[in-house]
Each structure stands twice: as C-alpha cells, then as structure tokens.
Amino acid sequence: SMPGLCLISPFWLLPTDCPEMIDGMRPQDVDFRSENYNNILHWIPGCQWEEDTTYFVQYKIYGDKRWTNKVECWGIKNTFCDLSQETTQSSEWYYARVRAAISRRKSGWAVSPRFIPLLLMRLLLLPPPLPSWLLRNFFPPRLLISSIFLETAARKLSARRLAHFSLSISVLWATHRRIIHVFEPSELTCSAFH
Numbered sequence: 001s002m003p004g005l006c007l008i009s010p011f012w013l014l015p016t017d018c019p020e021m022i023d024g025m026r027p028q029d030v031d032f033r034s035e036n037y038n039n040i041l042h043w044i045p046g047c048q049w050e051e052d053t054t055y056f057v058q059y060k061i062y063g064d065k066r067w068t069n070k071v072e073c074w075g076i077k078n079t080f081c082d083l084s085q086e087t088t089q090s091s092e093w094y095y096a097r098v099r100a101a102i103s104r105r106k107s108g109w110a111v112s113p114r115f116i117p118l119l120l121m122r123l124l125l126l127p128p129p130l131p132s133w134l135l136r137n138f139f140p141p142r143l144l145i146s147s148i149f150l151e152t153a154a155r156k157l158s159a160r161r162l163a164h165f166s167l168s169i170s171v172l173w174a175t176h177r178r179i180i181h182v183f184e185p186s187e188l189t190c191s192a193f194h
Contacts, residue, residue: 024048025100025107027055032083032096032115039087039117041073041096042080046107054101057081062093062114075101090118 027043034040045053057073060066073081087094093116097109 023108025053025102025105027079027098027100027107027110030096030098030110030112032087032094032112034115034117037084037117038082039084039094039115040080041083041098041112043098043110044079046100048102049100050102052102053077055079055081055098056101057083057096057098058109059083059086059094059096061089062095067097070096087115087117091116 023046025046025048027046030041030043032039032041041057041059043055054075054077055073056075057070058067059070060068068086070081070083070086081096081098083094083096093114095112095114097111099109100107
C-alpha cells in the first residue's frame, strides 16, 4: 500500500458514478490499518463528496450496545482517524463507524469490519522512532534489570509486550564520566520477566 494515501483523499480515488438508490454521501471502504500499535481508521469519501464535507467517527467494543464519539475526530475534514488509545486491548474485537455531513445533510453510518489488533497489526521494530532504553534496579557488579522498556515517540512498550519477538539486548554499564563496560547479549543471563 502507498503511505501517502493514508493522509489525503486523491480525487482519482473518488467513485465516478453515484446511483440515486444509494446514500451517495456515505463514506466507503472503511477499515483499520494497524502498524506498531498505531490503529488508524481510514475511509474514502462517498460519491457525493464536496469540498466542505466533514466526518464524524464513533467506536465500540464488540458486545457494547452504545457507540462512543471520538471527540478528536468529530467534524473533521481528514479521511482518517487515530483510534490507537481506544483500541489498546490487543485481543478485543473493535468496530468503528463514520458518517459524512455536507451543510446540514448527514449520511448514514459506514461501519468498519471487525478489528482485532492482535491479528491485524504489522510490527516494524527496526528502526523505532527515537529509541531509548529505560533500565531499572541496576546494581553493579551483578546486573539486575527488573524492567526493560523500549520507548518510542509513540508509546512505551514493556518487555512483556515484546516477549513475542526475538530481541538482541546490550547493556551499557557507565558512569557519567566514562563507559566501564558494554555487556553484549552473550554475556548476559536473563530470567523470566515477572
């Protein structure tokens, strides 16, 4: 897929014919795209799109009766909405829906397919944006690291969430003045994370 299509709605993507029997304002191809724990809802405008079209997004977990408004995506002109904070439970089933409005006219809701983050997420761990390691309970000369987090610009991933992946961890033992030793993975003994 072309990343540029995530942020704009090229005119050549708009449907060309608009049968009168359908809701021509209703957004089309509503679906989630998930990458590195960022879950973004995307859609393309309906065939009756106009320049002043705005969109309204709601979401819910499977089984809930009520939809929740996504305040940051209420009356927007974009054709995408970031629902990462609303879809943090990786094994839950989520749905989202979007409707269009032109002046005082509103379309019907267009509902996404079921979204399960655990099944649909693409993980691109190399290179994460602005990586840094946060180490806790560091007691030399015996190294005891109770928590490791991979911090990115988007969010902090704990070692438990990273347990599914093959990682190479190097530990840097240093003072504020000089590097004492760099422990490579072959020198480290790791126990299970609690």
